[in-house]
Amino acid sequence: MTTRRDFLKCTCLVPLAPLVPSLFTQAAHAAQAKPDSRSLVVIQLDGGNDGINTVVPYEDDGYARARSKLRLNPNRLHKLDDSVGLHPSLTGAKSLFDEGQLAIVQGVGYPNPSRSHFRSMRIWHTARFDEEQHDSQGWLGRALDIEKRPGGVPAGENSIYVGDQQTPVALWSRRSNAIALTRADDLVLEGIRMLMPSVPGSDEDTLERFVSRQVLSAYAVAEQFRKQEARQRDKSANYPDTALAERLRLISRLLQSGSHARVYYTIQSGYDTHSAQLYAHSRLLEEFGDALKAFLADLSHAGLSDRVVVFAFSEFGRRVKENDSQGTDHGTAGPVFVAGEGIASGLIGEPPSLTDLEDGDLKIQTDFRRIYATLLDQWLTVPSKDILDSAFRNLNLFKA
C-alpha cells in the first residue's frame, strides 16, 4: 500500500530542460502513432436537437398537423430526396451532402428512451443502460483502452476534449489520458521550476496515484504542444466567426501539429428549445453546418481528409407536436450526422413517421449502437463487440 511518504517522492527539473520526465518521453516515442492514423471528431449537439425541423419530412401529413408556428416552408428546405429536406440554415451540410461527404442516419435512438438530459446523454456516452455504469468508462474510453499500443504504455494524449466544461464521460477510461482545453493558451505553462512527481509504482486506483498521473500527463501535454507549436506556422484558414468553428479550428491545428490523439470531442450547447425555437434553432444549425464545412475544407487543404471522420449526435430528438410556447419538449429519435471524405453520402434508414407514433413520440428506427459499431469496427478498427458488450450490425457508412 503506497504511503504518503512515497507519494511525495519526486525529481526536480530545471526549467530549461524539457518538462517531460524520461519515462514519458520514451513512452511517447515508442507509442508514436503512425502519421496516417485515423481520428474521430465528435460534435455533441447538447440539449436535444429537434430532428424533425433538422431533417424535415416535408411530405409527411403529420408534419403540417403537428407543427403550425414551427412549420418550415418546404420550398425553402434543401431537399435531399422526395421525402426529406434539410433546414434552410444547413447550407454547409447540404454542400457536404452534394459533395459526397455526408451521411445522415435517420430516427436514431434506443429502446425505452429516457427524456432526462443526464440519463439519456449518459446512455449515449457509455452505450450502457445500467446506471451503476454511468460514472465509469465511456464507449470511446473503452475503445482507447483496448487499442494495442507498442510497449503497452499509454502515450501522451489519446483523446482531446475542446471546450470549457468537464471532460465528457464518453472519453473516460482506465488507462488512456483525455486532455481538456478551451484555447491553445490553456496548454502553455508559464516557465516555472517544476517538481515532477513520480507516480507511485502500484496499480491501485488511489486518489494520490490518480492525481500524480493527471499532473504528470498535463505537464507532458504542455511540453508536446509547445514543441508542436514551435514547428508549425499558423496559416489562417477560412472559418466563420462562431464559437463552434473556433473549437473545430483548434482541433484542426492539433491534427496538423501531429497530435497522436485518436478522438477529439467538442460540444455545441443550446438545443434544449422548449420555447421560441425558430430563431434559436436556426442559428444553431447554421453554426453547426458552416463550422462543419469549414473544418472539412481546412482538413482537405492540409491533406488530412482521409484521416478524419466527424460524428454529430444529440441525446434525443423532440416531441412531434409543438408546445404552446413556440417550442418543443423532450422527445425520442433524432438524426445523426457522419461526415468525411471516406463517408458514403446519403440518407440511411427511413425517416420516422410523424403519424405512426408511440405515445406522441417518434418511433426509433436505428439503435445508436449500430453507428458506434460501424465507427469502431470500420474506422477505429477496434472490435465493437468487446466495447458494446454485444454485436450490432454495421451500417453502410463508408465508401467501398
Added chain:
Amino acid sequence: MELFTLGIGHYTETDVKESARALTGWTVDDDQFQFSAARHDEGDKMILGQEGAFTGDQLVELLLNQPATAKRLGWRICQTFFGENVVGEAELSQLAEGLTSHRLDTNWALKTVLHSELFFSEKNFRSRVMGPVEWIVGSLRALEQCDPPASTLGLADWSERMGQDLFYPPNVGGWNGGRSWLASRTIIARANYAHALAEGKLWHPAQPPSFEALAEKHNPSGRFEAHITWFAKLLLGQASPSFVNEILTAAKDAPPEERLSTAIACLLAHPQSHLG
C-alpha cells in the same frame, strides 16, 4: 425530482406528468411568483403512489416527506464535506434518518457532520480533490496573503481557468467536482496560478508577496531549509528530508530574494497540494 429532491430511480415518468398537473397555475409575473387559480388543474392526481387533488404546495410537501429526499440531501452534504470512501452506507442512512426526524434541518445536519469523529478522522484528511475556489482561497489564507487582498475579479478569472466559472455551472446539475476538477487544462491553470502568486501578479498593481515575514514568525531566525520544511508541512501536510532537498534544488538557481517564493510556487504546483 431528479436533481433536487428524490434522485433518479425514485420516481417514474408518470409521476413527472402527474406532478406537472399539480404545478399548473404556478407562474412568474413581473419577477414575482403568482398563482393563477384559473389555470390550475384541480383534478385527482396519482403521485408516488398517493392519490389526491394535489396543489403545488402539497406536491412540495409530499416530496419533502419522501425518505429518498432525506437520503439524497444527506448524500449531497457528505459529498461536500467528506472525501473518497470515507462515508459508508451505515453512516449515510444514519444521517438521512436524522434529517428526517429533524424535518430536513440542514443546520442540524451540518453541525452533526462537522462535530463528528469521522470528519476529523485520518481517512478524511487529503481524501478529496479541492475545487478551484477553495484551493485558491485556501492557498492565500494559509500563506496569510489576504491583506491587502488579491484582486477578486482576477481570482474569479483563475477559478474559471481551473474549471469553475463562478455562477455559471455547465448545467442545471452544477459542477461534478471531485476528480473531475483535474484535467490537463485545469491542472496547467493551477500551476500557472502558483507562478502568478509567487510573482505577485494576483494583486493590482503587482507586488511580489513577502513570505519571509511569515517564515520568520514561525521559525524565528531559522535557516532557509527550516522555512521550506515548515511551508511544505503547511501546504502539503508533510515534508521528508529528501523532499525538502528537491525543493531546495529547484529554488537554488533563483535570485536570492525570489528563492522562497519560487519554493512555495513549487509546493503549490505539486499534486499533493490539490488534496484536502
